[in-house]
Amino acid sequence: MTESATGEFLDVRRLLEQSEPRAPVRWFGYAAGFLLLMVVLGALGSGGGGALVQLVAMVGMAGLIVAMGVVTWSAARIMRAEQEQMQAVEELIQLRRWSEAGLMLDHMLSRPARSAVMRVQMLLCLAAVLGRYHRYGDAIAVYDHLLGLEFEDEQSVHGLRLGRAMSLLHDERLYDADRAINELRRGPGAGESGGLALVEIYRDVKTGHPEDAIATFGEKLAAMRKQLGQRVADAYGLVARAHDLLGQQAEAQQAYESATLLAPEAELSRRYGEVAALAGRYRAAEAPGEET
Amino acid sequence: MISAEAAIARLRRDLAVVLGLKLALVGVVVLAGAADLLLEQPVIRPSLALAAAGVVWIYLSYRSVAGTRLVAMSPALIASGRYEQAERQIEEALRTFSLFRIVKLRSVYHLAALRQAQGRFAEAAALCRAVLARPLRGAAELERSARLTLAGALLELEDARGAYEALLGLYRHRLPLGQALELLALQTDYLARIEAWEQMVEGLGRKVELTELMPAVAGMRTQALLGLAARKAGRPRWAEYLRRRVELLGEAQELIAWRGAIGQLWAG
Numbered sequence: 001m002t003e004s005a006t007g008e009f010l011d012v013r014r015l016l017e018q019s020e021p022r023a024p025v026r027w028f029g030y031a032a033g034f035l036l037l038m039v040v041l042g043a044l045g046s047g048g049g050g051a052l053v054q055l056v057a058m059v060g061m062a063g064l065i066v067a068m069g070v071v072t073w074s075a076a077r078i079m080r081a082e083q084e085q086m087q088a089v090e091e092l093i094q095l096r097r098w099s100e101a102g103l104m105l106d107h108m109l110s111r112p113a114r115s116a117v118m119r120v121q122m123l124l125c126l127a128a129v130l131g132r133y134h135r136y137g138d139a140i141a142v143y144d145h146l147l148g149l150e151f152e153d154e155q156s157v158h159g160l161r162l163g164r165a166m167s168l169l170h171d172e173r174l175y176d177a178d179r180a181i182n183e184l185r186r187g188p189g190a191g192e193s194g195g196l197a198l199v200e201i202y203r204d205v206k207t208g209h210p211e212d213a214i215a216t217f218g219e220k221l222a223a224m225r226k227q228l229g230q231r232v233a234d235a236y237g238l239v240a241r242a243h244d245l246l247g248q249q250a251e252a253q254q255a256y257e258s259a260t261l262l263a264p265e266a267e268l269s270r271r272y273g274e275v276a277a278l279a280g281r282y283r284a285a286e287a288p289g290e291e292t
Numbered sequence: 293m294i295s296a297e298a299a300i301a302r303l304r305r306d307l308a309v310v311l312g313l314k315l316a317l318v319g320v321v322v323l324a325g326a327a328d329l330l331l332e333q334p335v336i337r338p339s340l341a342l343a344a345a346g347v348v349w350i351y352l353s354y355r356s357v358a359g360t361r362l363v364a365m366s367p368a369l370i371a372s373g374r375y376e377q378a379e380r381q382i383e384e385a386l387r388t389f390s391l392f393r394i395v396k397l398r399s400v401y402h403l404a405a406l407r408q409a410q411g412r413f414a415e416a417a418a419l420c421r422a423v424l425a426r427p428l429r430g431a432a433e434l435e436r437s438a439r440l441t442l443a444g445a446l447l448e449l450e451d452a453r454g455a456y457e458a459l460l461g462l463y464r465h466r467l468p469l470g471q472a473l474e475l476l477a478l479q480t481d482y483l484a485r486i487e488a489w490e491q492m493v494e495g496l497g498r499k500v501e502l503t504e505l506m507p508a509v510a511g512m513r514t515q516a517l518l519g520l521a522a523r524k525a526g527r528p529r530w531a532e533y534l535r536r537r538v539e540l541l542g543e544a545q546e547l548i549a550w551r552g553a554i555g556q557l558w559a560g
Binding site: 038058061062064065087091094095155225227228229230232236258262263285287288289290 | 325342343346349350353372469497500504505507509529530533536
């Protein structure tokens with residue numbers, strides 16, 4: 001899966017250019033102008049110009065009303081189809097069917113988006129898929145583009161910054177990641193952010209500060225549970241690595257077992273190379289068989 | 293803050309007004325054509341009457357777009373816990389004229405979803421019923437959402453029978469993943485209330501995988517109920533596995549405060 005019909009698979013620069021929405025056609029103005037024309041024609045026709053002109057005016061006006069109904073219905077249908085496509089992509093990502101999600105996104109972003117909102121949703125999904133393929137540099141480019149759109153909604157901005165900071169860490173751009181995390185800390189609601197806590201734990205594990213990672217985990221576990229749900233497994237996995245770095249094998253085993261109780265070992269290893277290093281050295285939890 | 297009764301009364305009135313308006317516009321077009329054919333000198337020039345109808349139609353369509361935009365913004369506000377802002381958007385959407393009945397019905401449904409999130413379950417149920425009482429041709433997604441919210445509200449009101457009837461209507465639909473997960477959570481809750489433990493543990497492995505895709509609280513609660521069912525149905529390894537998971541995801545005391553029976557997962 002390396003090339004689409006138009007070039008490299010998920011070529012970010014190309015997709016960002018091609019997905020820019022076109023300026024909307026102000027059809028209300030055209031409709032009003034056409035209506036005015038029909039009114040004038042009708043007036044001219046009644047002055048002796050003949051029944052034909054009047055008939056044309058009446059048919060034109062009736063046609064305009066019908067056309068507007070058809071255009072509205074058609075636009076709603078196209079919008080619904082696009083929303084269904086978007087929903088399908090989000091489901092594929094949730095179900096971890098990454099290649100199919102990537103193919104759909106490549107296709108959808110290769111043409112102008114109908115609306116800016118739809119485009120933002122697609123780009124968010126694109127960033128997630130790029131992360132899955134470990135194309136962190138490309139994911140950062142998408143996040144930078146989205147942050148450049150200057151959302152008013154603080155929660156959206158916070159989410160984007162978290163994604164960007166995590167991608168910077170994965171991409172080993174530790175200085176930039178540290179700056180991004182400090183910026184997040186200054187933002188509103190930083191103290192209660194479970195996502196920020198996870199990013200900080202990952203940074204501390206990566207930069208060789210396991211005690212800090214463990215301390216953050218203890219302080220922010222409640223917030224992470226509430227906000228991350230099942231993904232709190234990532235925090236447990238990283239803390240297992242932190243304990244391992246400190247030579248605390250019993251604690252590392254307990255944390256690793258907790259992590260693998262919540263998420264498959266293979267998935268945790270794919271997400272974090274630091275956690276992959278623990279596989280085989282610590283025992284993973286196992287789910288019971290269907291019949292037990 | 294708009295009450296459920298006021299919102300439902302507003303819905304009925306607005307739908308009647310829109311229907312009357314559409315009939316009046318069609319009537320003008322038909323009468324203008326008939327007058328032109330039958331009368332030598334009609335009182336009002338047919339072309340003018342048609343032009344007036346056209347202008348009114350264009351203007352009302354333009355106004356309706358604003359209502360559509362307002363309605364689209366509420367779900368994100370509710371999901372992020374910004375209830376006051378969502379309330380303001382929904383009230384404005386209810387006040388705004390719209391030619392499209394689905395927009396009005398959707399506004400009322402979003403008010404139901406907001407009341408559900410606020411824990412005002414009786415109002416949520418009344419609003420969902422008002423939406424489901426209307427024909428929802430071409431609005432299958434709205435019907436599904438209303439049924440799910442209604443079932444959730446009725447379960448909180450301890451009306452298991454009503455919740456069952458609301459859920460029944462969903463089985464003829466093909467659900468997107470998000471709604472399928474919501475249905476799984478509601479089904480599990482319902483079956484736990486009627487103590488249908490054997491039914492709950494059918495396909496247990498697959499159900500547990502699906503709970504991992506749910507939002508945090510719903511996933512934890514559903515796994516706790518499945519763990520209880522596993523214990524009751526004599527599947528101790530699953531009960532132990534789910535109990536350990538639930539302990540990692542949240543506080544046992546909060547779960548027991550929500551549903552006392554879950555405490556049996558830790559008994560003995």
